[in-house]
Amino acid sequence: xxxxxxxxxxxxxxxxxxxxxxxxxxxxxxxxxxxxxxxxxxxxxxxxxxxxxxxxxxxxxxxxxxxxxxxxxxxxxxxxxxxxxxxxxxxxxxxxxxxxxxxxxxxxxxxxxxxxxxxxxxxxxxxxxxxxxxxxxxxxxxxxxxxxxxxxxxxxxxxxxxxxxxxxxxxxxxxxxxxxxxxxxxxxxxxxxxxxxxxxxxxxxxxxxxxxxxxxxxxxxxxxxxxxxxxxxxxxxxxxxxxxxxxxxxxxxxxxxxxxxxxxxxxxxxxxxxxxxxxxxxxxxxxxxxxxxxxxxxxxxxxxxxxxxxxxxxxxxxxxxxxxxxxxxxxxxxxxxxxxxxxxxxxxxxxxxxxxxxxxxxxxxxxxxxxxxxxxxxxxxxxxxxxxxxxxxxxxxxxxxxxxxxxxxxxxxxxxxxxxxxxxxxxxxxxxxxxxxxxxxxxxxxxxxxxxx
Amino acid sequence: xxxxxxxxxxxxxxxxxxxxxxxxxxxxxxxxxxxxxxxxxxxxxxxxxxxxxxxxxxxxxxxxxxxxxxxxxxxxxxxxxxxxxxxxxxxxxxxxxxxxxxxxxxxxxxxxxxxxxxxxxxxxxxxxxxxxxxxxxxxxxxxxxxxxxxxxxxxxxxxxxxxxxxxxxxxxxxxxxxxxxxxxxxxxxxxxxxxxxxxxxxxxxxxxxxxxxxxxxxxxxxxxxxxxxxxxxxxxxxxxxxxxxxxxxxxxxxxxxxxxxxxxxxxxxxxxxxxxxxxxxxxxxxxxxxxxxxxxxxxxxxxxxxxxxxxxxxxxxxxxxxxxxxxxxxxxxxxxxxxxxxxxxxxxxxxxxxxxxxxxxxxxxxxxxxxxxxxxxxxxxxxxxxxxxxxxxxxxxxxxxxxxxxxxxxxxxxxxxxxxxxxxxxxxxxxxxxxxxxxxxxxxxxxxxxxxxxxxxxxxxxxxxxxxxxxxxxxxxxxxxxxxxxxxxxxxxxxxxxxxxxxxxxxxxxxxxxxxxxxxxx
Numbered sequence: 001x002x003x004x005x006x007x008x009x010x011x012x013x014x015x016x017x018x019x020x021x022x023x024x025x026x027x028x029x030x031x032x033x034x035x036x037x038x039x040x041x042x043x044x045x046x047x048x049x050x051x052x053x054x055x056x057x058x059x060x061x062x063x064x065x066x067x068x069x070x071x072x073x074x075x076x077x078x079x080x081x082x083x084x085x086x087x088x089x090x091x092x093x094x095x096x097x098x099x100x101x102x103x104x105x106x107x108x109x110x111x112x113x114x115x116x117x118x119x120x121x122x123x124x125x126x127x128x129x130x131x132x133x134x135x136x137x138x139x140x141x142x143x144x145x146x147x148x149x150x151x152x153x154x155x156x157x158x159x160x161x162x163x164x165x166x167x168x169x170x171x172x173x174x175x176x177x178x179x180x181x182x183x184x185x186x187x188x189x190x191x192x193x194x195x196x197x198x199x200x201x202x203x204x205x206x207x208x209x210x211x212x213x214x215x216x217x218x219x220x221x222x223x224x225x226x227x228x229x230x231x232x233x234x235x236x237x238x239x240x241x242x243x244x245x246x247x248x249x250x251x252x253x254x255x256x257x258x259x260x261x262x263x264x265x266x267x268x269x270x271x272x273x274x275x276x277x278x279x280x281x282x283x284x285x286x287x288x289x290x291x292x293x294x295x296x297x298x299x300x301x302x303x304x305x306x307x308x309x310x311x312x313x314x315x316x317x318x319x320x321x322x323x324x325x326x327x328x329x330x331x332x333x334x335x336x337x338x339x340x341x342x343x344x345x346x347x348x349x350x351x352x353x354x355x356x357x358x359x360x361x362x363x364x365x366x367x368x369x370x371x372x373x374x375x376x377x378x379x380x381x382x383x384x385x386x387x388x389x390x391x392x393x394x395x396x397x398x399x400x401x402x403x404x405x406x407x408x409x410x411x412x413x414x415x416x417x418x419x420x421x422x423x424x425x426x427x428x429x430x431x432x433x434x435x436x437x438x439x440x441x442x443x444x445x446x447x448x449x450x451x452x453x
Numbered sequence: 454x455x456x457x458x459x460x461x462x463x464x465x466x467x468x469x470x471x472x473x474x475x476x477x478x479x480x481x482x483x484x485x486x487x488x489x490x491x492x493x494x495x496x497x498x499x500x501x502x503x504x505x506x507x508x509x510x511x512x513x514x515x516x517x518x519x520x521x522x523x524x525x526x527x528x529x530x531x532x533x534x535x536x537x538x539x540x541x542x543x544x545x546x547x548x549x550x551x552x553x554x555x556x557x558x559x560x561x562x563x564x565x566x567x568x569x570x571x572x573x574x575x576x577x578x579x580x581x582x583x584x585x586x587x588x589x590x591x592x593x594x595x596x597x598x599x600x601x602x603x604x605x606x607x608x609x610x611x612x613x614x615x616x617x618x619x620x621x622x623x624x625x626x627x628x629x630x631x632x633x634x635x636x637x638x639x640x641x642x643x644x645x646x647x648x649x650x651x652x653x654x655x656x657x658x659x660x661x662x663x664x665x666x667x668x669x670x671x672x673x674x675x676x677x678x679x680x681x682x683x684x685x686x687x688x689x690x691x692x693x694x695x696x697x698x699x700x701x702x703x704x705x706x707x708x709x710x711x712x713x714x715x716x717x718x719x720x721x722x723x724x725x726x727x728x729x730x731x732x733x734x735x736x737x738x739x740x741x742x743x744x745x746x747x748x749x750x751x752x753x754x755x756x757x758x759x760x761x762x763x764x765x766x767x768x769x770x771x772x773x774x775x776x777x778x779x780x781x782x783x784x785x786x787x788x789x790x791x792x793x794x795x796x797x798x799x800x801x802x803x804x805x806x807x808x809x810x811x812x813x814x815x816x817x818x819x820x821x822x823x824x825x826x827x828x829x830x831x832x833x834x835x836x837x838x839x840x841x842x843x844x845x846x847x848x849x850x851x852x853x854x855x856x857x858x859x860x861x862x863x864x865x866x867x868x869x870x871x872x873x874x875x876x877x878x879x880x881x882x883x884x885x886x887x888x889x890x891x892x893x894x895x896x897x898x899x900x901x902x903x904x905x906x907x908x909x910x911x912x913x914x915x916x917x918x919x920x921x922x923x924x925x926x927x928x929x930x931x932x933x934x935x936x937x938x939x940x941x942x943x944x945x946x947x948x949x950x951x952x953x954x955x956x957x958x959x960x961x962x963x964x965x966x967x968x969x970x971x972x973x974x975x
Contacts, residue, residue, distance in 0.1 A: 010480050040478040049478065102486035106735060108504040108511070112716065113660055114729045119504035121569060122489045125618075172621040174561040174962045175610055179567020229964050238540065238554065278946065281552030283962055360942060363539035 014038040022265075029059035033085075037132070043093045051132035055085025062187055076145040082301040083139045088132040092166035098181050100126040127181035135162045141194075159191040167244070172227045185231070187223035188250055192216040192294075207303045214296040219249045219289075230254075233430030236324040239367050242430055251430050252289040253322045258370035266345030266356025268365040279364060287369040290425070290433025292376075293318030306388045313380040321375035321417055321424060325437045326366050338418040339371070375433060377415035377422040383408045401452040409444040466733055482849040490721040493576040496583040502576075503587045506569040506594060506661075511724040514846040515738050517601070518907050519768075520544060520555045525909035527900075528769040529930065531815025533747060535942055541768065546927025551960035551975055557901040559605075560959050563598040564612060570595040571615045582647065589642040593663045593671065596638040597848075600675055602975065603631035605912045607955040608972055624968035625958075632679055639672035651697040654718040666692045667722050670854050674943045677861050678915055685861035686870075693858060693874070698851040700881045703887050707823045712830040715845045721854060723845035737840040741826035743768040745839060750811035757804030762826040764836030769905060773817040779901055788883035789901065795820045797933070807935050816933035826903060852878055853908060857898045863892060871895070914954055923949035950974075 019033040033056075038049045062068055063078040103123035107116035108256050141156035164184035171180065200209035224230070224246040233242030233251040242251040256279065257271040274282035297314040325337060344354035355365055365371070386405035394402055415422045424435035497919050523530050523544035530545035543549035551554065570591035577584050595613075602609040609628045610623040642648060648665040660667075669691045676685035692698065699721040701709040710716055716723065719945050726736045745765020753763060771794045779790040796802065797818045805820075807813055828834045830842040855874045863871035868890060875898055876886040882902070887894060896916065900909060913919040927947030929940040952974025963970055 012478050014475060014478055017816070038478055040480045046479075100489045102489060102492045104501075105505060106508045107732060108507045109725045109727050110500070110504065110661060112661065114727050114732075114756070115506040116732070117500050119508050120486060120498065120501035121505040121572065166790075171965060172618070172959075173623075174557065174959060175564045175566045175612055175623060175965045175966075176616060176621050177561075177566075177571075177612070191480060227965070238538065278550070280550040358535060358941070360535060362534075362555055363536035366536075385531060 010040070012040040012041070014040075025064070027061050027064045029061075030057075032056045037088055039090055039093075039132070043090045043098075043384070044132075045098055045128055047128065048131040051088040051134070053086040053088050053134070055083070057081070057083035057085070068073065074147055076147075076149060077143075078145075079143045079416055081139065081141045081143070084137070086136045087132050090132060090166070092133065092168070093130075095123075097124055097168075098127045098130040100124065100132070101235060105397075124181040125176065125178045127183055129184070130182060131164060131184055132165075133162065133164050133166045133184065135160060137161075150199060150201050152196075154194070154196040156194040157192075158194070159189065161190075162188040167225075167231050170225070170228050170231065183225060183227075183380060185225040185228055186221055186244065186246070188219070189222045190217060190219050191220060204425055207301075209299075209301045211299045212297070214294055215254070216294045217291060219291045221248055221250055222247050234434050236322075236367065236434070236436070237363075238313040239363075241322060241324065241367055242432075242434065244430075248286055249291045251288040251432055253287045253320065253372055253433070254284050255287045255322075255372070256272045256283055257285055257287060257366050258368040261345050261353055261355055263345075263350045266350075266352070267360040268355045268368070269364070270361075270364060270368060278443040279361070288320030288322065288372040288433075290319050290321070290375070292316040306390060308339045308384075308386045308388070310382060311380065312382045313378060315376075315378035317376045318421075319375045319422075319433060321373050321419065321422055321433050321435050323371040323373060323419055323435050325419070325435065326362075326364075326371070336418055360371055365376075373417045375415070375417050377413055377417065379410065380408075381410060383411070399451055399453060401450070403450045405446075405450075406450045407444075407446040407448070409446055410441050411445070444448040482866055489572070489576060493573070494578050496581055499573070499577055499584050499587045501589060502569075502573050503662075506566070506573065506591060509562075509566050509569045510594060510848075511736075511738075511846060513559075513566060514724055514848070515740050516555060516558045518740060518846075519743070520550055521558045521605075521907045521910050522615075522769060522905050523555070525905075525913065526772065526926060527775050527904045527909055528771055528821070529815035529817075530768060531747075531770045531813075532743075532768045533749070534814050535930075537759050537814070538768070545574070546930065546944055547923065547950070547953065548927060548944055548946060550962070551957040551971070553957075553959075557959040559963055560602075560609065562735055563601055565951070566598040567595055567612050570598070570921065571612065575615045581827060585647040586649075589645045589647045589668075590663045591650070592638040592642045593668045596635040596642075597671055599631050599635050599638075599679075603628050603635070604678060604915070605956050606972065608956060608970070609958065610969075620965040622968050625970050632675065635675045636672065639668050639675065643669045643672065647855065650695065652698060654697055654699040656697070657716040660716060660722070661725055661882055663722065664697075666695050666697055667849070670721055670849060670857075673854070673861065674857055677857055677909075680864075681866035682861050686865045686867065688859065689854060689858035689861055690870075692854050698854070700851060700855075700877060702881060705792055706789055706882065708842065709850075710823050710847075711827060712842060712844045715843070718846070719851045720847065721849040723847045725845055726843040728832050728843045730832055733841045733843075736843070737838075738846070739840050740846065741824065741830070741842050741844065742766060742838070742840040744821065744824045746805065747813055748836075750808055751811055752806050752808055753804060754806075757805030760827050760829070761805070762828050762831050762834050762836075762839050762842070764839040765826065767813065767815075767819060770813075770816045771819045771821050771904070773819060774902055775900075776819050778897065782897060782901060783884060785880070788789070789821075791825050793821070793901075793904065795822050807933070809935070811934070812939075813933040815930060816930045817938050818933050821905065827948060847906070850906075852881075852902050853899075853906075855903065856895060859890070859898075860892070860895050863890060863895065919949045919953065921952070 016036045021031040027392035036050060036052050045409050060080045063081055100122045102120050104118055104120050106119045108119055109115060110117050137158065137160045139156060139158045141154060144153045165186040165188060166182050167185035168182045170183055170185060196213040198211040221244055230243040232240040233244060241253055241255060243254045244251055259269040259271050262269050270279045270283060272279060272283055273285055276282060295316045300311040302309045323403045326340060340354060343352045345352035345356040355362065384405055384407040389402045419435050420440035424438055425432050486492060493502060519541060522528060523541045530541040533811040540554045543553060544555060546600050549649050577588055599611065607628050608625040611626040611634050613634055643665060648663060648668060649659050650665045650743045651659045669688050673685045676688060691840035699716050708714055709719055719935040743766050747767025748763045748765050753761060776794065779787055783790050800820050826839060826842050830844050832841045834844050835841055855877055859871045859874035872887060876894055878898055879886055913922050925948050927944050930942040931938045931940050955972040957975040958969055958972055963971060
């Protein structure tokens with residue numbers, strides 16, 4: 001593989017995989033597998049390169065059992081599934097990060113003129129114990145089909161534990177001087193339910209279907225290496241605003257708890273949680289996270305003669321968004337009227353709920369719960385209406401198939417979040433729910449014509 | 454079920470049969486430079502390790518400079534508006550706590566310098582002249598870093614060797630431990646005879662790296678800070694009598710701070726930058742970008758528009774008290790005063806005015822001049838990010854050596870030498886020479902000569918003058934408009950107190966390392 005700078009990068013992985021399957025009369029299914037993966041030297045040392053990842057799954061088609069036969073008239077099929085498995089990942093690693101090998105780092109001029117000496121130092125301080133990050137997933141579920149295929153449903157429960165999570169840039173102490181190697185520092189647990197329900201039928205020429213799904217998610221960091229209090233995530237201006245810490249959702253928002261606007265001065269006031277009489281680091285607390293309580297989706301379709309209609313929407317509930325747009329050093333840009341202007345404190349509006357212009361502690365305000373919003377939303381992703389022209393009409397002009405349609409894409413969003421887009425995210429892991437004003441999804445009105453000759 | 458067992462057995466056999474392929478995973482690192490155990494064995498490699506130490510110093514410089522000058526009484530931290538860099542503001546107003554980010558970065562950054570130095574001191578194998586020089590250079594910077602640690606934090610740990618992981622959580626050291634290491638490192642470097650000296654004051658080449666005289670200057674300073682006046686006087690006199698350094702007089706006083714006069718005769722040590730577009734991204738820093746006047750509230754015309762690099766952020770504006778101190782000594786038309794800072798009237802005459810209705814935060818109507826970035830300082834004049842100057846970053850200049858020596862001589866009872874040294878400074882500043890000298894004369898001279906040059910805070914603490922000078926600092930903060938100065942921001946808890954004699958051991962360190970104790974009063 002060639003990197004952007006033109007350097008060739010070699011990656012090798014060495015794997016064994018074995019699988020056993022057992023199927024009895026289509027009623028009982030059993031599967032077991034084991035894989036053994038070895039990473040190359042750029043990722044792990046020889047000592048720890050091998051990871052072993054087993055998996056088992058079982059299925060039971062209940063509807064094939066004798067005792068189920070009386071229900072068969074209306075209950076077409078019912079399956080039970082259970083699975084457990086482990087997987088390894090090293091995607092967080094690169095470039096011999098466990099080793100104390102020397103690396104070039106910068107140029108320094110030791111003589112006058114443009115003439116540099118290449119600098120070199122150990123790339124990291126080393127970690128011989130570095131090993132595979134493992135995720136372990138446990139799943140139980142039912143799938144069912146009823147009423148002659150008209151109704152389908154699925155119920156799943158899952159837990160996914162990520163163990164020995166690879167974490168970079170940990171600090172055992174401020175006096176070490178060098179860069180630490182990544183360590184296997186934490187465990188994360190995700191668990192939840194997934195429900196799916198579908199119905200499809202027709203009334204004469206009118207066909208319709210409805211599908212809905214709902215997933216719940218609970219996410220928590222269950223362990224972190226004792227050498228680390230918390231791992232820093234995304235930053236905003238000079239502050240780290242998301243953190244990875246035991247007992248909290250991954251990369252939760254940590255900031256000051258906004259109390260109220262001081263009616264005397266218009267300055268924001270914060271809760272002194274540690275009771276030391278001043279607002280400082282000790283008062284930082286969990287002020288929200290980007291993990292939704294549940295997400296859901298719904299799809300409706302209908303067709304009558306040549307007409308067809310699709311409506312498709314998704315939603316999320318209970319996720320927070322951290323509005324990281326206000327920077328105290330940018331006085332005149334990037335300010336949302338709803339967030340900083342409406343109902344602000346002025347000498348004539350001393351009950352305002354936003355700070356006065358130029359208030360004290362705006363740097364704390366910018367990383368406080370005042371700028372964390374409920375990011376729950378429901379978006380109608382698409383409403384599409386189509387019409388397929390009658391075949392007999394088309395034959396005359398040698399056209400096989402023609403459909404015209406009009407579509408509203410990403411057109412309706414229902415959310416109380418005042419920013420551009422409640423789905424905002426600074427990056428996929430450490431910056432979930434951090435709104436730095438990224439370009440929002442645009443609303444689209446699409447007219448189309450499909451023709452096949 | 455028997456079949457399954459057979460499969461498992463087959464899999465197991467297959468696994469064993471193929472293990473010989475595993476050596477394909479042993480991918481050697483590209484351009485592998487070897488491990489740290491074998492690297493430090495050639496002159497070229499040792500030079501690369503030394504370059505890495507110098508780069509560490511250069512990357513620390515910004516934080517080192519900003520933290521110490523915000524803590525002193527020369528400037529307002531200022532910036533675009535209230536809260537623009539809250540960490541600096543809190544240092545400047547003495548509202549900071551143990552969690553201050555600047556203090557934490559400076560603390561860990563000094564240990565990064567020590568780590569780079571320890572790599573050389575502990576790992577270099579061999580005794581070629583290059584290697585001996587590198588080891589002694591590393592000792593100079595290890596001592597320098599410990600000097601900053603002991604004068605700022607007092608009880609931070611001494612780290613005199615590469616730490617094993619089991620030693621990462623050291624407990625507090627005593628100031629005496631620090632001074633012992635500083636003296637032994639610098640004495641060893643001086644006595645090794647491996648550090649070069651400049652050929653003469655105008656030698657712009659040799660002083661790019663640490664010289665014999667730099668080690669002597671650091672050691673003299675360390676003696677003075679411990680009250681060892683005789684030793685300090687002797688050591689600093691060595692630097693002066695070497696004749697290898699001189700006060701800058703080739704151009705106006707203020708020009709010594711600009712790229713044109715990098716490595717001039719007054720430079721004891723400065724971190725290097727080059728006028729090189731190819732490398733400008735790698736040597737960018739925000740020192741002058743931060744300190745340039747706040748461009749977005751100003752209009753530039755005439756001479757100012759053609760010489761000043763615009764797009765700067767307006768931190769570190771001089772206090773009126775500093776201006777007043779200059780006027781008391783030099784008068785409002787003092788040469789050095791006018792080459793150090795400007796009043797608003799002088800600024801306007803130069804071609805810069807505050808935009809109508811605009812507010813200059815953290816400003817009493819005085820504007821620093823000696824730290825401005827000129828267009829001619831820029832590798833590229835880039836107003837969207839004015840961080841591309843090639844002005845070297847000063848760590849120590851000869852004026853400081855003369856003033857340290859004046860103080861040491863006075864305290865040691867050699868008034869004549871003290872008078873000679875302070876008068877050298879005064880003559881260059883176009884002031885009348887003194888006929889007698891007191892400690893207060895030296896204190897004032899040093900404040901004016903070296904304002905906003907990273908020495909004042911440690912001096913005030915050492916002299917016991919900090920509470921007098923800064924007890925009220927941070928009570929209220931000004932903003933300047935064309936109609937006058939407004940004091941729109943107040944603190945209820947402010948000012949230098951007894952506990953500030955030592956900076957707090959960073960909260961993060963206390964959280965990470967249970968062996969460390971807080972400093973008194975924190």
